[in-house]
Amino acid sequence: MPGLLHYRFEKLFAVTVKGLTVTALFTLLFIILFILKESLVVFQQVSIGDFIFGGQWRPVSSQLRLGLWPILTASLVLSALALLLALPPAVGAALFLAHVCPDRLRRPLRSLIAIMAGIPSVVYGFIGVVLLLPVLERLFRMSSGDSLLAGGIVLGVMILPFIIATTTESMEAAAKGQLVVSRAMGVSHWYMLRRLVLPASRMGIIAGAVLGVSRAMGETMAVIMVVGNSPLMPTELLGRIKPIPALIALEIGSAPLGSIHYHALFGAGFVLLMLLLAINLLFYFLRKRLVS
Structure with a gap:
């Protein structure tokens, strides 16, 4: 029974x-x-080509312009900048947590990283407005610190815990079969980490990077608060931008239901969705290639 x-x-x-x-x-x-x-x-x-590669966004003008290219480019550049700022310290932090950190500190530090991942994005945006923007204004003598650089820094901090968590697990798994052998052969701990653990963890690092980029490209509230929200090409770090999530969040409330403006915002969301899908498919094929 x-x-x-x-x-x-x-x-x-x-x-x-x-x-x-x-x-x-x-x-x-x-x-x-x-x-x-x-x-x-x-x-x-509007043709898909004109919609994606058009240079002006004027959905309520008498001369309708629905060009997403500056906004789409801003999303890509902002996410790339955030990843560039976050990946090196994230890999270093993961290596420290997995193989260098004392046991009594490892669990508190991991709990702190988990807490960072759960902090609402509006809190990160508020901290950016209060602390980061005044620093940039004084440092670069700007009238306003809202810029691509500010958005990249805020997003970089936001995606750090996700990359650290993914990379730490990969590094711990990569070293399980190598710690004992390395010690038996007299290989130094740091040589093992540099020559064995890091190369063996490349898939975990790539997975963390893809997760970070996906998180950064979909982030809205924190970005709105620090990038200036001007649909301009991201030609300089101190210039203002408007990525796709900010565009949708700021304009969907004023777009009449069923209007061309309303459907254009859904079109922008669809482009962002396909872009994220393409990034994840690229990672999938890259993983298959590296594993094989």
């Missing part, structure tokens, strides 16, 4: 997990199809 109950419980658990998985997949598919449906209206009036 206990064996029968156990078998039924296992079957119920398996069915529940499969059902939740199917539900999640259908929910994701529904979201993608809904965004695509709302975007098709704008693509009937």
